[in-house]
Amino acid sequence: MKAGYDIVIIGGGPAGLAAAVAAYDSGVKDVLILEREARTGGILNQCIHNGFGLTRFKESMTGPEYAARFEREVKARGIEVLLETTVLSLNQQREVTAVSPEHGVFTVRAGAVILAMGCRERSRGALNIAGSRPAGIYSAGTAQKYVNIKGYLPGKEVVILGSGDIGLIMARRMTLEGAKVHAVCELMPYSGGLKRNIVQCLNDFNIPLYLSHTITKIEGKERVTGVVVSQVDENKQPIKGTEKHFNCDTVLFSVGLIPENELTKSANIPLSPRTRGAVVYQNRETEAQGIFACGNVLQVHDLVDFVSEEAEIAGRGAAQFVLKGAHPRESVSVENGRDISYVLPQKLDKNASGDTKLYFRVARPLKEIKFVLRCGEHVVLERKKRVAVPGEMETLLLKESQIKELSGNVTLEVVE
């Protein structure tokens, strides 16, 4: 075990793998990936459905196939990977302490660190539902792991709360394996999932989607026996008299994902309350010098293609930092204007070179709009958009020259 590496990447999922390849190809060959599980690929290993890679490779791959492409690239470059290695702590001096069955507890110094820990599912604990806590309640991701990795069906009669992509995917998956999915309930008046998934996972199998509905009661003592579902009003309060009853033995929750930032917090790296990931510059460097972040630990993506793209930016940024050292920044903030829930990066460094893609999400479904980026009264950039929904990330390309000319903070907003 070496005492130091030029770049240490925490997480060997899609973000970590792509960041490693990009860093290597930018001239830094001394790269180490630390992965908690026994294999790399992260969540992609249990995402056996297809649709990955459409944007990036113009072909539709399954999760393991998409991961395999990057695993092959990592292997071809001889990049070192430590499996079954859990990172325990990280500090701003870029010392990473980890533990593995093979090496015990060890600390490595890194020239640069890339955070690529991904995200986790929001738990049911965050929701207040009446009833005891019988068996048969799972997060959609846990059910996905049971079915796809372990090979057993956690239940036969299913109701799903939340129309996030994993919930939609699991509705189809469990139907194919012989379960009956009675309903998918979504608290919001629109789905947070991709349209493709609504069509191919629900409509294809006649699974009803109840918008503006939630589960108000879970029945059963030892095992779930049924749920009560109610419609909600504009304030998301259940409306009396709208109760529907479903018999079921399983309830899946697909109520959102949260970046996994315990390590980031422990290193006192500032996070954005909007994304729940680190605040970053164009090159995905956090406020801690030499520490970069990418993928779902930074912002929850809906397409892995964007994760890879962002990881490559971080990988190149980290390589640049190792090769050239820090440069003085002149930064402005990117603020969230009307109907924008967040924009990433949150900071623009005017001294950085190259064009920058702003990634952002709208706060509600919108039609026939314009995205406008302003700096005071001056319109820097605008783009028309026919349809925009919160479940699908939007992008705007900002030219290097436009960034250099900024006289202060910028605001991105929606104009109807």
Place this chain on the structure above:
Amino acid sequence: MKHTLTCVECPMGCEIEVVTENGAAVSVTGNSCPRGKAYAENEVVCPKRVLTTTVRMTDGRMLPVKTNLPVKKAELLALMQTVNGLHPTAPVHIGDVLVKNISDGADLVAADNME
């Protein structure tokens, strides 16, 4: 007959209207590109999907598999019966054919590497 559907060929998700006469598409509107037109025409005549699932290998591990071409949507559940009866033995690699021509000229292939 008029059909309204959501194009799933790319994340734009255009709402497309298709008018059919005697089972054939006569007009397609709302698509933003030719892929959308092709999708909508197929979708109203004979919708097809790629089947993705898993099979249990002889060593107990689960192997992700898929059809290498889309198959008729109406046949998905029936195909699952055939697929669940398969138990390949490692090593298996991405693209290995497990069932030649499982339906409509599509092969069932491995979608992960299992050494």
